Amino acid sequence: MDLPAKRYKQDHIDAIVRHIESDGEYELTEFQKELMFRAQFADEKCRDPKNSKEQIANFIKNRFEVSRDTAFRIIGYAEAIYSTSRPLHKLYEIQNRIEYLKKKIHECYVDKLFYEAAQLEKVLFNYYKIYPEVKERRSPKNITYNIQMNFQEPEISVNEALDNADEIIKSIEDKEQW
Numbered sequence: 001m002d003l004p005a006k007r008y009k010q011d012h013i014d015a016i017v018r019h020i021e022s023d024g025e026y027e028l029t030e031f032q033k034e035l036m037f038r039a040q041f042a043d044e045k046c047r048d049p050k051n052s053k054e055q056i057a058n059f060i061k062n063r064f065e066v067s068r069d070t071a072f073r074i075i076g077y078a079e080a081i082y083s084t085s086r087p088l089h090k091l092y093e094i095q096n097r098i099e100y101l102k103k104k105i106h107e108c109y110v111d112k113l114f115y116e117a118a119q120l121e122k123v124l125f126n127y128y129k130i131y132p133e134v135k136e137r138r139s140p141k142n143i144t145y146n147i148q149m150n151f152q153e154p155e156i157s158v159n160e161a162l163d164n165a166d167e168i169i170k171s172i173e174d175k176e177q178w
Contacts, residue, residue, distance in 0.1 A: 012032050012035055015028060015029075015032050016028065016035065016036045016039070016081050019036070035077065039074060039078040040082075042074050042075050042078035043082040046079070052096075053072070057071035057075065060074050060075070091132075094130055094131050095131065097127055098124065098131065101124045101127065102124065104120055105117050105120045105124065
C-alpha cells in the first residue's frame with residue numbers, strides 16, 4: 001500500500017499506542033494501520049541482534065519501497081511505539097569496527113591506494129589498543145577467609161541430652177504410636 005506523502009506525526013504514534021493498549025478497541029485509520037504494520041516489521045528486525053541499523057533500514061527499503069530517510073524514520077517509530085532498544089555492547093562495537101577497517105584496508109590495497117591504507121592501519125592500530133586481549137577478573141585473585149573460632153557452650157551436657165532422648169523414646173513407645 002502506498003502511503004500518502006504525509007509526515008508521520010506524534011498523533012499517529014499516540015493513536016497506535018492507544019490501539020495497542022486497548023487491545024484493538026481504539027480504531028485506527030488506514031494510514032495508521034499501515035504505519036503500525038511497518039513499525040512491527042522494523043521492531044522484529046531490530047530485536048534480532050545480528051542486524052545493524054543500516055541492514056534493518058535496507059530490509060525496510062526493500063520491503064516497502066521507501067527511501068533511506070523514511071526507513072530510518074520507521075525504525076524510530078518502532079522504538080517509540082514498541083520501546084525497541086539495542087543495548088550498547090562496547091566490545092562488540094569495537095570488534096565490528098576492526099572488521100570493517102580490515103575490509104577497507106584490503107580494498108585500498110587492491111585499488112593501489114597505499115597512503116589511504118596506511119592511514120586506516122593507524123586507526124586500526126588504535127582500535128587494537130582499546131580491544132582487550134584477556135578479560136580482567138571480576139573477583140580478586142587472592143581470597144582471604146575470615147574464620148572466627150567462636151564456640152558457644154551448649155545449655156545442657158551431652159549426657160543430659162541423651163537422657164532426654166531416651167525419655168522421649170520411652171514415652172512414644174508407651175503410647176504405642178511407634
